[in-house]
Amino acid sequence: MTKAGKTILIVDDEAPIREMIAVALEMAGYECLEAANTQEAHSLIVDRKPDLMILDWMLPGTSGVEFARRIKRDDITSEIPIVMLTAKGEEDNKVQGLEAGADDYITKPFSPRELVARLKAVLRRTTPQGVEDPIEVSGLLLDPVCHRVTANEVPLEIGPTEYRLLQFFMTHQERAYSRTQLLDQVWGGNVYVEERTVDVHIRRLRKALGASHEHLIQTVRGTGYRFSTKAS
Amino acid sequence: MTKAGKTILIVDDEAPIREMIAVALEMAGYECLEAANTQEAHSLIVDRKPDLMILDWMLPGTSGVEFARRIKRDDITSEIPIVMLTAKGEEDNKVQGLEAGADDYITKPFSPRELVARLKAVLRRTTPQGVEDPIEVSGLLLDPVCHRVTANEVPLEIGPTEYRLLQFFMTHQERAYSRTQLLDQVWGGNVYVEERTVDVHIRRLRKALGASHEHLIQTVRGTGYRFSTKAS
DNA sequence: ACGTAGTGTTACAGAAATGTGACATGCCTG
């Protein structure tokens, strides 16, 4: 696992293929989302913001190419890299696919290893350092570019896990998350740790934030935690 | 409550293995069914409708894969997630297994913890969770996403049971419920508590709502309680 | 007005959830 777990969206109408890809990617440390059609894909894109999308050429309804074009046309989603899947021998598609905005192109059948390798390559060249904007909440500033957190201009000492946790919270404010959800989102889907581990890291995060900001991390008893500027 | 215990069916011809798995799952709060062969499994599926099935690769008679395929082909049972067990070193099976419709795949030997974790993950991603819309009634707002209740924008301090009670009332307005019904609906079917307990929680809920909104919870003398915007 | 059943209110002990500090382990750096 090179960087923080990336989220990959797999769009294919054949469940077995989806699963196979998902397993391969998960073993490589990525988090997977799956969609059987462009509609499901669209909602997942909107609310989970995947870092990359694997798109089958053949899809019921809107074709893969058309969908890719649509994604690339929309400002909000156009930054998401697309890897297209296509059956072998259809080399012509390649051109169309790349023109539609795909960033890479893989021919079926392919080995999981090949898939992961290409995908890494795409991510490497399409993830520019620092397209992410800093987030600020009542004096607490998280800057993904500098990978640094400051409270009222004062740099905070914060561990890697706590940083990811805080980043997740600051990008998902005002909403309660269960320990399980946090493990999924912050630790990455396929890690097997105790739920109580979350509590410990919450504790460490609060301590790191200090008295001035620890109240932003709220306990939702019986449920989990929430990042909120409003008092509880 | 929503967290009602899931039922897991374990299909394996070796009794010790079955037992081990069953113990691990029961400790994690799941209800277990056991079957030594596909016939037993089939009847259990039909009349107990498990939420998930753990299926050994090697089975006498019909093989595990073949059985999985059959399950997935039948409309009635195809929704049941399947986790396959296989001996180590048989990586090839993985693909076959997943193609047959398995939702995850675990290699023996495995730790109970891993088993439970993977199983949770499968259940999580195969149990669609409905859209949770906020509900608002005369300034009182319950937002399931934030897991928070506000009265005229001001967050309320409210305990878990009171929250569930209020959520139930707000989704079932203008109708009287007996204490027994409330225990069923809010506490969850098979709990053994005094009816008077409801009164106490109603009291706590009213207090939490404060003077501005407690009138929404109305006493229906001789019957129970009602959530209504109209004065009684 | 009186009594009685039904409900409101409070206090409290046991249970459950969360907070907290310490420790073992594994990883990386020097």
Added chain:
DNA sequence: CAGGCATGTCACATTTCTGTAACACTACGT
């Protein structure tokens, strides 16, 4: 290889929640 993080887990402390009982109050029939 020593030593310093980072991390996950545990054990124990603390807080919060829950159900019950006991008592106070209210509504209703007589």
